[in-house]
Amino acid sequence: MPEGTLTGPADEPLNQARPLAGYNAYSADSSLVEAVTRLFGDGSSTHAELLGLGALAGSFQAREWGRLAEVNHPVLVTHDRYGRRVDEVEFHPAWHELMTVAVGHGLGAAPWQEDPATLRHTARAAKMLVWGQTDGGHLCPVSMTYAAVPALQAAPALAAEWTPRLASKTYDFGLREPATKAGCLAGMGMTEKQGGSDVRANTTAATPVPGADGEYTLVGHKWFTSAPMCDVFLVLAQAPGGLSCFLIPRVLPDGTRNSFRLQRLKDKLGNRANASSEVEFHNTRAWRVGDEGRGVATIIEMVAMTRLDCVTGSASLMRAALAEAVNHTRHRKAFGKLLADQPLMRTVLADLALESEAATLTALHLAAATDAATGTAADEQSRLFRRIGLAVAKYWVTKRCAPFAAEALECLGGNGYVEESGMPRLYREAPLNSIWEGSGNVNALDVLRALAKEAGTWDAFLAEAGAARGADARFDAAFKELQEEITEVDEAGARRFVERMALVLQGSLVLRYAPNAVADAFVASRLGGDWGRTFGTLPRGLEAGAIVDRALVL
Known part of the structure; x- marks a missing residue:
């Protein structure tokens, strides 16, 4: 036996709690189970789905995914080996596992294409309460994808194009032509360094493209753009008619990369599994959502x-x-x-x-x-x-x-x-x-x-x-x-x-x-x-x- 090896009671973790894993994060929560039963009835499909999701959320595997995604921070890759700008973010495989489950259970925009006569948003909230216990970081792009759809409704043509992509229950990571992907994610860029919550102080400028109805080019920056690896973003910029809302795809319809320059990733207190970035726009192509001057309302x-x-x-x-x-x-x-x-x-x-x-x-x-x-x-x-x-x-x-x-x-x-x-x-x-x-x-x-x-x-x-x-x-x-x-x-x-x-x-x-x-x-x-x-x-x-x-x- 190697010298100094301890034997006997000192080896045993006496008076230590057992790990909270291998349990059902849904069924263990009386308040949530009772609320779901009250809202959806006994034996509902929502209850059944939550039982399965709760078992996964409380498993050793999912808890380890959350830990690994948090300690292995996203990595910014601005250029490829040949010097071309790619402006991508690399994630640990655990992040992708978390995202696959979240999107697959409809935590993205899926509720917006479900029967509006049902409690579709309530069911999603219940699932968020359970799955959110694994890791908060990956839920940022999930949440923004969910939230983008009602804003897009101010531009019916864009909504018709993008809502089915955002509502998909397939997680398809990577910047590619949106029409070729099995599912897409959405992000948002509102704040700028000189304004913060005062978005009317934004200076990013939007210039109409002559002869292209609703299309603009943007020049400026965003101080906080979370989840920059998403496929499409809603941003605010100053158009000739005032502060307006715009849709920016990371990859254009012809498959080329839009100008979306990632300057750096934020070094944050928490939420480290998620990438938050500073972005610069250089003649970035964008499509208006809603009327000019109605950006905040949109x-x-x-x-x-x-x-x-x-x-x-x-x-x-x-x-x-x-x-x-x-x-x-x-x-x-x-x-x-x-x-x-x-x-x-x-x-x-x-x-x-x-x-x-x-x-x-x-x-x-x-x-x-x-x-x-x-x-x-x-x-x-x-x-x-x-x-x-x-x-x-x-x-x-x-x-x-x-x-x-x-x-x-x-x-x-x-x-x-x-x-x-x-x-x-x-x-x-x-x-x-x-x-x-x-x-x-x-x-x-x-x-x-x-x-x-x-x-x-x-x-x-x-x-x-x-x-x-x-x-x-x-x-x-x-x-x-x-x-x-x-x-x-x-x-x-x-x-x-x-x-x-x-x-x-x-x-x-x-x-x-x-x-x-x-x-x-x-x-x-x-x-x-x-x-x-x-x-x-x-x-x-x-x-x-x-x-x-x-x-x-x-």
Whole structure:
């Protein structure tokens, strides 16, 4: 035996949690299973698909794909060996495995070509909640592909050409003539370095091509263009008639490369599996989407759908972090007892479980509102609620994600602080959705803008949130206070007001759809005023054990 080799108990990983893998990420989530059963019925095809996807998402294989895609960063290749510009990005094989599953399960634009009388967007959101637990990075191009379709509808000819490609369930990587590919992906380029969220400050110039209706050449740059390996992009640029929306294919119809120069890839805090780039346009060919001067109004439809995915992505990350925390504490002992059996830890876990369940219900409810607003019998009330509800939820749910990830990581102690646990990856990813598609301030102000300029949005929100009135006196009091606060809100108080809107909406959802133990604890803490400033400060007397038990069913 080699000198220094340890034998006996020191070799055994005593008092360590077993890996959370080889489980079903869907069936282990009581809140999601119950919501899917309520929305789709027992024995639905959606439930069956989610069972299969959940088994894969919780497998050792898929979790390893997520890890490998994150640690093996995309590589920028600007030129080939002969000096020709190619402007490509190389990915680890694990990225392609993740993308194949995501696209194959219809997480791209597939819902837009499914029966509009069905809950197609809700089914997709449920699948995003499950598959998103593997890795957040690869869902960026998936989300933008999904979101591009409603914006393209402002240009019927372009929509007819591109929607079937984007809706394909075949992942076909590589820059080739779009008509020859089995499926395509879409990206988006809005922000420039001098403007950020202020897209009206964009300087990229679009010049009409003489004699070619709707065709332009673009000169300028984009400061953030995520997923530059996609086949087509929607961008904003200044046309003669003002800021307008354009479609830019990476490969032109004749098979030649469009001018789409990748300057560098961003070195980001998280989301490292995905490539985010700076792009320059040099007489880049583009086709107008919508009217000149209506760029923001056109692309806002894409923004709305990506905001839905920001909420869903944050809820999915919370769920992944919660599952890790509960699994660890059920196996790790301290002072003679399992951590999960100790009252204070149980309170922390219960508080996290409440946040996760409320986020899950919020994401699914907004997806259902999208179905109602875009289906065959489009409902104006749902459209108005979706308009304001997305901004409210984008503000609150995404902002709760970072402290949630930090608290879940702490449940693992030092084990959670090392990369092998996977928790640091979740922690780095957590702030992203709060920044992407408008930071907290942008979304809070967007709520005020909607209330001031879009008649009916406040009434639609009150009607939706007020559906739970009479179920709990604490909720009724919070609902009444919110109604009174609307008369005094201003920009400086926008965050406070939008937070109250979000909590009242979530309170309404848990009262209507969650078990009594969950609803009571959520309303008592979030709306009843008996809650501290950190997770784990729930009021006494709540059924913390029951809340934790339903958080991870193995």
